[in-house]
Amino acid sequence: MSATSAKRIIFLGPPGAGKGTIASMLSHELGIPQVSTGDLFRSAVAKETALGKKAKGYMDRGELVPDQVTIDLLKECMQEPKCKQGFILDGFPRTVIQADALAVSGIDIDRVVSFTVPEQELLQRLVGRMTCRKCGAIYHVSNLPPKIPGKCDRDGGELYQREDQKPEAIKKRLQVYKEQTAPLITYYRKKGILVEIDGIGIPKEVLKRVHAAIS
Numbered sequence: 001m002s003a004t005s006a007k008r009i010i011f012l013g014p015p016g017a018g019k020g021t022i023a024s025m026l027s028h029e030l031g032i033p034q035v036s037t038g039d040l041f042r043s044a045v046a047k048e049t050a051l052g053k054k055a056k057g058y059m060d061r062g063e064l065v066p067d068q069v070t071i072d073l074l075k076e077c078m079q080e081p082k083c084k085q086g087f088i089l090d091g092f093p094r095t096v097i098q099a100d101a102l103a104v105s106g107i108d109i110d111r112v113v114s115f116t117v118p119e120q121e122l123l124q125r126l127v128g129r130m131t132c133r134k135c136g137a138i139y140h141v142s143n144l145p146p147k148i149p150g151k152c153d154r155d156g157g158e159l160y161q162r163e164d165q166k167p168e169a170i171k172k173r174l175q176v177y178k179e180q181t182a183p184l185i186t187y188y189r190k191k192g193i194l195v196e197i198d199g200i201g202i203p204k205e206v207l208k209r210v211h212a213a214i215s
């Protein structure tokens with residue numbers, strides 16, 4: 001990895017594009033945190049905090065949590081010392097309002113990596129996902145099946161379909177992406193920091209394209 005690589009990175013892309021998987025791999029390689037607003041919200045929901053109670057209904061329906069709630073959460077997270085050397089924003093911003101808030105808060109971004117995956121492929125990846133009740137690991141009925149049906153390979157936890165993994169919510173999430181998040185592609189292209197990559201292929205191949213995009 002070259003020393004001149006971008007370290008303040010946004011991953012942009014529809015649900016099912018593989019942002020989370022690649023962000024986790026890159027985070028380990030570069031030693032910078034993966035900041036996933038989706039994970040932060042899910043953890044708040046699991047702990048039944050005030051934030052979690054606010055976010056749950058929106059998440060279950062596949063809608064976005066209101067901008068101000070999300071912006072406050074992100075800013076708080078970005079104050080942590082671990083974010084000072086760089087970060088990968090995975091799932092933020094998702095609206096122009098969020099992107100503007102990031103810009104005015106003085107958090108500079110070096111590169112926005114936009115993952116392109118055709119809708120047919122997204123649907124194939126999203127339908128059939130299951131989550132472990134204990135550890136949150138995600139499986140897929142055909143792409144990544146567990147060794148024993150219905151049980152997590154790591155801890156034997158029960159696998160279930162989260163509300164937002166059900167067909168109605170999946171449809172909604174894709175629609176919300178098109179209407180509210182996809183405009184950010186043009187937004188960041190105009191700023192001259194956008195790189196589009198093909199999100200098809202095994203994670204190792206996609207990661208290689210991301211490396212090229214941030215170097």
Ligand code: AMP
Binds near residue numbers: 041062067092093098
């Ligand atoms: P994700 O795992 O990134 O797909 O996020 C799961 C859910 O959390 C989304 O469907 C939204 O309800 C909520 N969420 C995550 N990030 C954001 C964001 N930047 N703005 C609004 N809602 C978000």
